[in-house]
Amino acid sequence: MKIILHIDEILKLLLAQEDTDFDKKITKDDSGSKKFILIDEKTKQNFAIEGTYFLSNLLQELILAQESNQDFIETEKIFELPANRISRMIKDYFWNGLTRTLDESGLQKLLIDSKSKTEKSIIYVPFTDDFALNYYQKLASKFNLKVVQLPKEITPQYVSSINDEGGILVLGLQNKDGKISGLPFVVPGGRFNEMYGWDSYFENIGLLIDGKLDLAKSMVDNFCYQITHYGKILNANRSYYLTRTQPPFFSSMIREVFEAMPNKDFDWLQKTLSIAIKEYETVWMETGKRLTENGLNRYFAQGIGLPPETEAGHYDDILKPFAEAEKMSISEYEKLYYERKIENLKLDNYFVHDRSVRESGHDTSYRLEGICADLNVVELNVMLYKYETDFAEMISNYFDDSFEYNSKIYTQKYWIEKSENRKIIINKFLWNEEESCFCDYNFKTQKQNIFLSATSFFPLWAKIATQEQADKMVTNSLPKLIFSGGIAGCSKKALKNIDSSQMQRQWDYPFGWPPHQIIIWQGLINYGYDNLAQELIYKWLFMITKNACDYNGTIPEKYDVVACSHNVFAEYGNQGTHFEYITREGFGWMNASFQLGMRLLSDDLKVELNRLTLPSHL
Structure with missing residues (x-):
């Protein structure tokens, strides 16, 4: 009415x-x-x-x-009804609010940003894209824009030299009927006004559920642009991320978009699969970088000095003893170290690990603190196993078991052998029978890092675990991560050696994140734990829905799953909570987790979800 x-x-x-x-x-x-x-x-x-x-x-x-x-x-x-309203708002409003284009019509939204550090906005164009360089140079005066062509070789020294500028890296352009426009992409939300790496995979899950196939395909095409012109899928398309990649979900994105196409575009699949193989071989499988001698992989982000994107005071605990030794204030020491006027090899080594944590997407967690680049982490090796099995299936199903890339023929057998070998090594180094779980492996100390994390369950998502392993994990380990609002980033016991005076890390207990929920839901379903998956989905959706009912439709970045609250103050606060009257966008992967949860949740539990989150007097 x-x-x-x-x-x-x-x-x-x-x-x-x-x-x-x-x-x-x-x-x-x-x-x-x-x-x-x-x-x-x-x-x-x-x-x-x-x-x-x-x-x-x-x-x-x-x-x-x-x-x-x-x-x-x-x-x-x-x-x-509350859950129905959230789902409708996500589909009808939030995705639109998060969509950006790097072109004449969309530049303003991207250039007016808290990360821009100079009076004139800067946009960086790859050395290999003259078409984009010409396009943005024509727009420079209109947008008070400084257009910079990147050097052919992008070194850590070069990236360090532009750290204080905070410029945007261009993404793909398309020319349709003589009209140039940017390939659209979804940003996470809040202060994250760029295309982020692993956020994009989870956002794509939501986009596909909501029938936004063209936008989901465009996200894949932008990743193809990044690999082609920057050499990797970027942590995000911001200048100081040029030396960092992100958790690899690219093969999953390609498969899911292609499988959603009513009219299969095999030319598109051939192009994207070729680029994904290129990323696999050049970013992840070059010895001495992200591939270690034992055959497993690590995160290894290059760079010099302090990462420029962190908030003030983030490194005070790390810098304090060095500042005191030099009889300086922390801020004075930080400034001189950042400007490379002080040499400190211990700090340099720490920041290799710190940058690698940021490349992992889990920035930050005590699981990775100070050791990330020395770890074969569970989730990364599982994701690369998924690449190998995805490649095998796509080549077998869609290319008659023969796929040519870079003058080499790839077959299903080639990739199956790769994946089976990786599975053997994962079980050798990462499985811990006593803990009933997969654990990260420190290849420097040659010991496992015992720290129960949500990431320990990624092997169920990629179907690496045996049924016996899955049963032990679900019985003995998973309960330590389950709380009123869903899955926490790690168990409380994992933090037993962390002093209460130390800063809380946002990817640890008691905080819960959409990627972990989504991965674990699917993992449980893969191994026949449908009822437990339903329970966890319900917990997560109930928490989201109740908070939205109580707080004007708020859909934030993360939650405290113990308190069932979005009032999270660890490290960077909670994005998606600052708006007036009505949220325009929620938060990207939170939106996706809600839409997936609503798709997977049984009808009777949806009824219960709506009933129990309505005001009690109705």
């Missing part, structure tokens, strides 16, 4: 009555009457809106009506 209203007037009255903390939201923390009467201007019929959830829905619908110059709102959207 449509209610005819004076939208601006009602909006002012509603905020004056219910937004008692003046944050332009209606949440459970406001102390208003929690009841508002609407009168239809046409029928004079009264409608009572009661409770935080419905009042915040009213606020959101009034804002949307105001922006559309409408004089009505629809009652069914005010009284929409």
